[in-house]
Each structure stands twice: as C-alpha cells, then as structure tokens.
Amino acid sequence: MKTNNCSLILLLAVMGAAMLSSCEKAILEEEKAEKTPDEGNVILRIAGFRQVPFDTPATKAVVDLATYCTRLNFVVYKDGTKVESVSQKKEDSNFGEVTMSLSPGTYKILALAHSSTGGNPTLSDPEKIQFTNALGYSDTFSYYGDIEVGNERKAHDVLLNRNVSCLRFTVSDPAPADAEWMHFHYTGGSGVLNAVTGMGGTVNSKQEKWVNLKDYPTPLTFNLYTFLQQETANLQVTVKALAADKESVLLERTFTDVPMKHQMVTEYSGSFFDSGYGFGLKAETDWGEPYYQTEY
Numbered sequence: 001m002k003t004n005n006c007s008l009i010l011l012l013a014v015m016g017a018a019m020l021s022s023c024e025k026a027i028l029e030e031e032k033a034e035k036t037p038d039e040g041n042v043i044l045r046i047a048g049f050r051q052v053p054f055d056t057p058a059t060k061a062v063v064d065l066a067t068y069c070t071r072l073n074f075v076v077y078k079d080g081t082k083v084e085s086v087s088q089k090k091e092d093s094n095f096g097e098v099t100m101s102l103s104p105g106t107y108k109i110l111a112l113a114h115s116s117t118g119g120n121p122t123l124s125d126p127e128k129i130q131f132t133n134a135l136g137y138s139d140t141f142s143y144y145g146d147i148e149v150g151n152e153r154k155a156h157d158v159l160l161n162r163n164v165s166c167l168r169f170t171v172s173d174p175a176p177a178d179a180e181w182m183h184f185h186y187t188g189g190s191g192v193l194n195a196v197t198g199m200g201g202t203v204n205s206k207q208e209k210w211v212n213l214k215d216y217p218t219p220l221t222f223n224l225y226t227f228l229q230q231e232t233a234n235l236q237v238t239v240k241a242l243a244a245d246k247e248s249v250l251l252e253r254t255f256t257d258v259p260m261k262h263q264m265v266t267e268y269s270g271s272f273f274d275s276g277y278g279f280g281l282k283a284e285t286d287w288g289e290p291y292y293q294t295e296y
Contacts, residue, residue, distance in 0.1 A: 111158045235260055
C-alpha cells in the first residue's frame with residue numbers, strides 16, 4: 001500500500017513538473033511575441049534626389065544616401081499637428097526607410113535630408129523648419145505632400161528636392177602659419193526652411209560658419225549654405241582669418257551683393273591671403289545650368 005502511495009505521489013510530482021514546465025514555456029513565448037515590433041501599415045522610403053548628377057536611375061538600390069546627407073527626418077502631420085516623427089543617422093542599418101503605424105486617414109508627410117552636425121532642426125511646423133548656427137547649415141533636401149492611409153500595408157517612395165543655394169569659396173593661396181580659423185558671417189538668406197514651398201522661411205537670418213584650417217589642405221574650399229526666400233537674392237559676406245584664440249583677427253575681407261540663385265552654386269575662387277588678392281566669380285559647378293560667368 002505504501003509502495004502504491006509512493007508511486008502515486010511520484011507520478012503526480014512528475015506530471016506537476018511537466019505542467020509547470022509547459023506553462024513556463026508558454027509564458028516565455030507569449031512575452032517574446034509581445035516584444036516583437038509591430039510591422040506597421042505605412043512604409044516611407046527615399047527613392048532618390050533631384051538636382052544631383054546621376055548616371056543611373058534614382059532608385060533606392062543605386063542611391064548612396066550618405067553621399068548627400070548624414071541625417072534623415074520623417075515626420076507625419078495631421079490637421080496641422082505633428083503626430084509621428086522618426087530621426088535616422090547614416091550609421092543606421094535602415095537608413096532611408098522607416099515603418100510607422102497610422103490610423104486610416106489623410107496625412108501630410110515630410111521627408112528631410114541634411115547633414116547638420118549639431119542634431120535635428122525644429123520640426124513642429126513644416127513652414128518653419130529652423131536650422132541654427134549651432135546646428136550647422138548643410139546641403140538640404142525635402143519632400144512634403146499627402147498620403148492616404150488605409151488598413152492594408154503600403155509603401156510610399158518619395159523623391160527629394162534640393163532646397164538650398166550654396167556660396168563656395170575656393171582659396172588657392174596657402175594660409176599664414178598663425179591663421180588657425182576662418183569665420184564666415186553672411187546675411188541675405190535664411191536659416192529657416194518652408195518645406196511647403198521649398199524656399200526659405202520669412203526669417204532673415206544672420207548665418208555664420210567656423211572652420212578650423214588645420215583640417216583643410218590647400219586649396220581651401222568652404223561651402224556656405226542658405227535658403228533663399230526668392231529665386232534670386234544677394235548675400236553680404238564677411239570673411240575673417242583668425243589666430244588660435246578665435247579673437248585675434250589677422251585678415252578681414254567683405255564681399256557685397258554676391259548674386260545667388262535657388263538650388264544653384266555661386267563660386268568665388270582665387271587668392272585670398274596675398275595683399276594683391278583677386279577673386280573671380282562664377283556660378284554653377286555641378287548642380288545645373290551655368291548661372292553667372294562674370295569676372296570681378
């Protein structure tokens with residue numbers, strides 16, 4: 001009798017352990033399933049860039065996004081309010097593509113490509129995307145438009161348009177040994193992007209750029225980016241060469257009424273540090289048709 005009781009107890013123990021093991025396994029699998037990311041019903045991806053030279057079709061398979069930008073912002077707006085936002089860096093494995101979960105309806109989407117070194121601009125208002133001197137200005141592209149979202153999963157490919165103009169300084173003569181910094185201060189453009197129009201916002205900015213000359217080989221090339229509020233505008237630019245303390249000004253030159261055009265490059269090139277300096281002005285090196293061809 002005792003033997004039968006012992007056998008029964010042993011059998012119940014084994015069955016209990018098996019049931020406990022089964023329950024634990026089920027709970028673990030359920031927790032794992034809960035942690036699986038939602039695939040989402042909206043896929044946004046960069047299909048390509050306009051206003052850049054391509055020898056191949058602009059598809060994600062052939063576009064090296066990091067060639068043109070180091071940061072991407074995907075923003076969704078509903079009735080003028082930001083409802084979803086995802087930021088990416090070029091190191092991200094999915095750079096250029098993002099998946100979101102949105103309720104059915106009509107939305108506005110913003111895709112923004114830039115290379116600001118200090119982070120992301122303000123994105124709450126698509127008409128007032130503000131970059132700052134601290135963030136840094138860079139080549140910038142954007143797309144802004146409508147999407148219809150349903151219950152079924154759908155991909156949306158977007159093609160980005162360039163928003164900036166670029167003033168490029170190419171200095172052919174070497175900098176003096178005691179010159180360690182270059183400082184550019186320029187007005188006439190804006191640091192605010194209106195993504196709805198693709199032009200500069202209503203803010204007239206005082207933009208600047210600091211460059212450590214130790215990082216630059218000769219010839220020196222500096223790109224100054226700005227958002228124009230009209231198709232054409234003039235910049236006023238002051239360029240200083242400074243010592244290591246960033247206070248002692250070794251050389252200062254001012255360029256007035258520098259002609260600029262939306263989505264184009266204007267370039268000053270020549271000697272800068274020599275007393276008999278001379279700069280020639282031309283425009284549009286690789287963004288499109290020639291704009292200016294004037295010698296100063």
